[in-house]
Amino acid sequence: MAVFFRTPLTDTLAFEMLDARLSSGTDFDGYFNIYGREDELTVTWTRGISAGAFKEQVTDALRSTWQRARFWLVYQRSDSRIDLDINEIRTAAIRLSQGYCETAVVTLSLLGRTDGESDLELIFVCFREDSDRRNFRARYEGKFVPDK
Incomplete structure (x- = not known):
């Protein structure tokens, strides 16, 4: 199935949304999850971890990614838009960004335990160069990207 990268959020708005969910x-x-050519990091938020501890781990990992x-x-x-599963979008983002130097693909999912109204799923595609x-x-935004 083809992937469609829709107009992105600003990173500021993404962080505000994340903070609102974690503070709710x-x-x-x-x-x-952060996937880079040379490393991968996964953090899960389970019942034994506080929202603050999860937020701190995510913040540290995002800060480290931003430095690179x-x-x-x-x-x-x-x-609501009938988007593909986040893992399918992640896989496409990894495949499409491999041609760029020192990229990272970050996925973040916050899924409500009682309902899906406050779910938040974000995909960050991080580049070393603005170009x-x-x-x-x-090349890819607003266009259907076929499967390989």
């Missing part, structure tokens, strides 16, 4: 007191199951790749595109996955980010947008 709602119970979430959380998953955070400062130019980000942030996409939000939504059931790579602009190129990615021109």
